[in-house]
Amino acid sequence: MFSQLWQNILEWLQNLFFQQEMELTILGLQNAGKTTLVNLISTGDFTDDRIPTVGFNMRRVQKGGVTLKMWDLGGQARFRTMWERYCRGVSAVVFVIDAADYDRFDTARLELQDILSRRALDGIPVLVLANKSDLPGAVKDIDEIINTFGLTEINNHEVSVYSISAKNRVNIDVTLQWLIDHGSKKTSASTAAAVVNPALHNSQQSTPAQSASAAPTTSTETPPSTS
Amino acid sequence: MAMVSDERALAKYKDEDMIMSPLLYLVGQGDRLTPEEATEVFFSVTKLFQANQPSLRRLVYLAIKELAHTAEEVIIVTNCLTKDINSDVDMYRANATRVLCKITDAQMVQQIERYLKQEIVDKNPVVASAALVSGQQLIMHNKGDVVRRWVNEVTQALDHKSPMVQYHALALLYLIKQHDRLAVSKLVQSMCQQGARSPMATVLLVRYVARILSEEVTEGTEYKDMPFFGFLEHCLRHRSDIVMYEAARAIALLPNVSPAELQPAVSVLQRFLVQSRPAVRFAAIRTLSMIASSMPLAVTSCNADMEVLISDPNRSIATLAITTLLRTGSENSIERLLKQIQNFLCEISDEFKVKIVVAIHALCIKYPSKYYALMNFLGNALREEGGYEFKRAIVEAYLGLMNKIPESKETCLSHLCEFIEDCEHAQLSTRVLHLLGKEGPHMPEPGKYIRYIYNRLILENAVVRAAAVSALASFAAESASESLRKSVAILLRQSLMDSDDEVRDRAVFFSQKLGLEAYQKKATAPPGPEEVAELQEDTKQGMNIPCPVPNLEVELTRYLSSGIFDTPFDMTKVSKAALVTSKDSEVSARNESLFGDSTGPDAGLGVSAKAQVDLAEEVMATPEFSSFGRPFKSCPPKDLTEAETEYTAKVIVHLYEAHVILEFICVNTLNDQLLEDVFIQVDTSDVSGLGGMTIVPAPRLAYGEPSRSYVCIDRTEVDEYPLGQLACTMKFSVKDMDPTTGEADEEGYEDEYGLDDLELDVATLMAKPGELPSSFKSAWEALGPDNEVADSFMLEQHDSISSAVTAVMDLLGMTACDGTDNVNDRARGHILLLTGVFVPGVQVMVHAKFVLTSECVALELVLRSELHAVSELLANSISGSD
Known part of the structure; x- marks a missing residue:
């Protein structure tokens, strides 16, 4: 009983001084690589897991003083109606795309636009990840992705795009950095004011995706960071 | 439901237990959440999977389990639960298994089967039991096809060192094998020899043994000679109470058990009667009372103990003791018993009072010579406080007795007369009044009933007054006495000016019909005796509608709703045969259970008559046959298949003057098939007097939905009666269907299915x-x-x-x-x-x-x-x- 109490006090102190918590929701069509990405972030290992997620996975990871709580939702059609419930009030939404699956680009675009058009999610920053850049024929050009998925038309959200490969760990570090930045920013921003003038922000990739030292630019509010 | 608005607070999972506990309490108390509320709460609860405290997680499991039925999209937690099943915390594993099996569907079960099998053989008893119980749940909810493949694992669990696991394993193993008689027999035999560690498992075993015994017993064999019976007797000496009780009960319930075989069971129950725990006493007396209904002699040895129980502080036990004693007691103990019942009748609830009334009624029939004392008892009971059901039971008992014991009629009537003097239930009053009108005139002193009836005429509401008018009139119609007719006429005079239409109409109708106006006006001379006789005959004819009233009612309703009034309604066309309705059979079944000698202690209660269903309704609504009118007779549905077959069929035979219509009600019990163009081919070659056939097939027979198909056979001659066997074959085209999506294949193939022969015998035509x-x-x-x-x-x-x-x-x-x-x-x-x-x-x-x-x-x-x-x-x- 007492130790429990002590534990709680400790936790509270930790939260006060050291830690920021952020909640993330990871969306995308089935087989886009959501669960694989989450596993990669939390364990650092790439696992080629082919079991579809029925429902959702919940993961907690600590990265750079931020605790990430990740809701990894199933991408099958029957779960898509439930996405919104897990997006309300999160720090950021991550939308994962299979960059080599041309046939379903349209579906993915519609789902993305649909979920972002919900009023309840207004203002939540969105990170679009074009995964599987290692596959031959995968779309790696950021502009092409922006156009294909109509990202310029989204105006209630701050939107960023990376081309990544979970398998080869390309751009995973910048992705994490983006998440951590937004985690700390969200908590600090919440004391100030809501995002007043949300604008489109896309990160341009200067070097080919294969190179691990990509230097993406991000929003105006966060200065461009290089790793 | 203020809780629901608070449910958002769940998202901040700090005070979760404080919110979840009352929420679960509400659901547990029977408060129903709407699907929207439930879904909302459910999704909030799922967010708590982020926390890792065991106590909170347990609440999450409970909440999901409770909400699983009402909330939508519960499948969303599948992944989380699967993860928990694979965790290393046993509590998580056990609970997650139970919850997952609750929310999953048949397809998903196959994906988790691997884990469940592992858990069954797990060392931890909680985990193993959870998996076994989940297996039972799956079977009971028809998701258990995979479970049937677990025989090896479950058999292994039978040897688990925890008694609880053994109990659950036995139950599951039986469920898996229950349709294979030989396998069950083997299982039970090996378990009997080896002996079960847990008393609960032994109880199960006793039940299975009893089932085997009652299935296998053939005429002439004694249970004593059957090997399994020894096990039951052995269990009577078990050290655990529940096993002893279960064995005694099992023996008592065996069909046609002999008194010698029953004796040890009864003596076990007798010992239970003096136990200190009320539950044990209740169980024992309840079983004894059940035995007493069929074999009162076997229980007489317990009479002394049961008499003690009459003063038991638990009224349920006392009532059962009384009703049992009423059955087992000898003729000379009745008076003493009655006195004791009288003392506590006012303390017990109506439900038990009804039981006692039923028991007394049965007793009256058993000992007709004691009817006077018993009648007095019932009479006193009538004066007691009590609800409608209780009073109705007494009135029914009186009616039953009058039929069975003619000499009791007069006493019955006078008790009932007294009853209606102060009766708050109009339904019962009218019933008694009708009875008085029917029986009163034939009694030695008809005059004395008239006073009671007349009192109703002045004091009661319109419904009862109308009944009283009819009752009075029947005295005038039946009686030859001039003075009686005159007094009735005078009494009816005031009703001629009654404020209620129905009462007035009846009074006028009877006055005119019976020639009573003469007395009422006093101006003209009253009709002479011959005229009176003629008038009386006339009235009886008039009151005797040539067809039964319910038939007339049904036909008139049909006539009025048809909207075609070109031809006047023809009363002669109304069928004279009684309408066979399902209510009919139900009522008779109910009467039997209420008053038959086989009356069990709780039989007949809780049986409520369902709405009247007209068997001929469907056939008359079928366009092909609507012109035939109402059938002469519709037989109650008859099964043409066993209960558990691929397709089941029932037939209702409708008889007409020139046709026989067979109404087949078919049910498809295979969820992966869709039948189309279903019809029944009937071979009439063995039956004389039948000619051409018209077949109306059922266009579609989907899984679980009964469909009707008709065969109309012409009768060649009116006086050639169709008697004999009709061979029936069901023909259809089958389309395979995916049970989950409900999509059927394009192509079907023809198939047929043999049904039992339909026998048309004399009773069918009667x-x-x-x-x-x-x-x-x-x-x-x-x-x-x-x-x-x-x-x-x-x-x-x-x-x-x-x-x-x-x-x-x-x-x-x-x-x-x-x-x-x-x-x-x-x-x-x-x-x-x-x-x-x-x-x-x-x-x-x-x-x-x-x-x-x-x-x-x-x-x-x-x-x-x-x-x-x-x-x-x-x-x-x-x-x-x-």
């Missing part, structure tokens, strides 16, 4: 008359001896009068008059009076005399009907069957 003749004798005389057929038979396969009587009634399908179907068990001779209506409306009456000889029952049969051919046919049917 209908129940709408109204029984008030006196068999006068109806018999009226029918006359013109078409009389007399014959005598030796019924060799019967060794008692009662079985012979039942057989003859079943064979002819006729209804007994004047209560002659009640046969005294020890009677050496009996006279049975039957009446019925043979297709298409021929009245038939039978006078049958049974005499018990040394080897068999001799039957002298006299048949009268309106058609000689019918009399012949019926007499032949008896000799044919013998």
Whole structure:
């Protein structure tokens, strides 16, 4: 009983001084690589897991003083109606795309636009990840992705795009950095004011995706960071 | 439901237990959440999977389990639960298993099967039990196809060192094998030898053994000779109470168990009667009371102990003790018992009072000589406080007694008269008044009832007043006494000015019909005795509508709703046969359970008559046959298949003057098939008098939805009666269907399915008359001896009068008059009076005399009907069957 109490006090102190918590929701069509990405972030290992997620996975990871709580939702059609419930009030939404699956680009675009058009999610920053850049024929050009998925038309959200490969760990570090930045920013921003003038922000990739030292630019509010 | 608005606070999972506990409490208390609320709460709860505290997680499991039925999209937690099943915390594993099996569907089960199998053989008893119980749940909810493959794992779990796991494993193993009689027998045998560690498992074993025994017993064998019976007897000496009780109960419930076999069980129960725990006493007395209903003698040894229980602080135990004693007690202890019941009658609830009334009624029939004391008891009970059900039970008991014990009639009537003086239930008052009108005029002193009826006329509401007017009028109609007629006339005079239309109408109608106006006006001379006799006859005719009232009602409703009034309503077309409705059979079943000798302690309660369902409704609504009108008779549905087959079919036979329509109600029990164009091919070659056929197929027979298909067979001659076997085959085209999506294949193939033969016998063609003749004798005389057929038979396969009587009634399908179907068990001779209506409306009456000889029952049969051919046919049917 007492130790429990002590534990709680400790936790509270930790939260006060050291830690920021952020909640993330990871969306995308089935087989886009959501669960694989989450596993990669939390364990650092790439696992080629082919079991579809029925429902959702919940993961907690600590990265750079931020605790990430990740809701990894199933991408099958029957779960898509439930996405919104897990997006309300999160720090950021991550939308994962299979960059080599041309046939379903349209579906993915519609789902993305649909979920972002919900009023309840207004203002939540969105990170679009074009995964599987290692596959031959995968779309790696950021502009092409922006156009294909109509990202310029989204105006209630701050939107960023990376081309990544979970398998080869390309751009995973910048992705994490983006998440951590937004985690700390969200908590600090919440004391100030809501995002007043949300604008489109896309990160341009200067070097080919294969190179691990990509230097993406991000929003105006966060200065461009290089790793 | 203020809780629901608070549920958002769940998202901040700090005070979760404080919110979840009351929420679960509400759901547990039976407060229903709407699906929207439940879904909302459910999704909030799922967010708590982020926390990792065991106590909170347990609440999450409970909440999901409770919400699983009402909330939508519960499948979303599948992944989380699967993860928990694979965690290393045993509590998580066990609970997640139970919850997952609750929310999953048949397809998903296959994906988690691997984990469940592992868990069954897990060392931890909680985990193993959870998986076993989940397996049972899956089977019971028809998701358990995979479970049947677990036999090896479950058998292994049977040897688990925890008694709980053994118990659950046995239950699951039985569920898996339950349809394989041999496998069950083997399982039970090995378990009996090896002995179960847990008393609960032993209880299960006792139940299985009892089931095997009652299935396997054949006539002539004693249970004692069967190997499994020894196990039951052994269990009677078990050290655990529940096992002893279960074994005693199992023995008591075996069909046709002999008194010697029953004795040890009864003595175990007797020992339980003096136990300190009320639950044990209740169980024992309840079982004893059940035994007493069929074998009162076996229980008499417990009488002394049961008498002590009458003063038991638990009223349920006391009531059961009383009702049991009423059955087992000897004739001379009745008065003493009655006195004791009287003392506590006011303390118990209506439900128990009804039980006591039923028991008393049964007792009256058993000891007719004691009816006076018992009647007085019932009379006192009538004066007690009590609800409608209680009063109704007493009135029903009186009605039953009047039929069975004629000498009690007068006492009955005077008790009932007193009752309506202060009765708050109009329904019961009208019933009693009708009875008074029917019976009163034939009593030695009709005058004394008139006072009671008249009091109703002044004091009661319109419904009762109307009934009272009718009752009074029937005195005038039945009685020959001039002075009585005059007093009735005077009494009715005031009702002529009644404020209620119905009362006034009735008063005017009867006054005119019976020639009572003369007395009322006093101006003209009253009609002479001859005129009176004529008027009375007239009225009786007038009151006797030529067809049963319910039939008339149904036909009139049909006429009015058809909207076609070109032809006037023809009363002669209304069927004279009693409408066979499902209510009908239910009511009779209920009466039997209420008043039959086999009355169990709780039989007959809670049986509520369902809404009246007209069997002929569907066929009359079918466009092809609507022009036929109402059938002469519709037989109750008859199964043409076993209960658990791929397709089941029932048939309702509708008889018309010129047709026989067979209404087949088919059910497809395979969820992966869709049947189309379903029809029944009927082979009429063995049956004479049947001609052309019209078939109306059922266009579609989807899984679990009954569909009707019809076969209409023309009858060639009115006097050629269709008797014999009809071979039936169901023909259809099958389309395979995906049970989950409900999509059927494009292509189907033809197939057929054999059904049982449908037998058309004499009883099929015989209908129940709408109204029984008030006196068999006068109806018999009226029918006359013109078409009389007399014959005598030796019924060799019967060794008692009662079985012979039942057989003859079943064979002819006729209804007994004047209560002659009640046969005294020890009677050496009996006279049975039957009446019925043979297709298409021929009245038939039978006078049958049974005499018990040394080897068999001799039957002298006299048949009268309106058609000689019918009399012949019926007499032949008896000799044919013998």
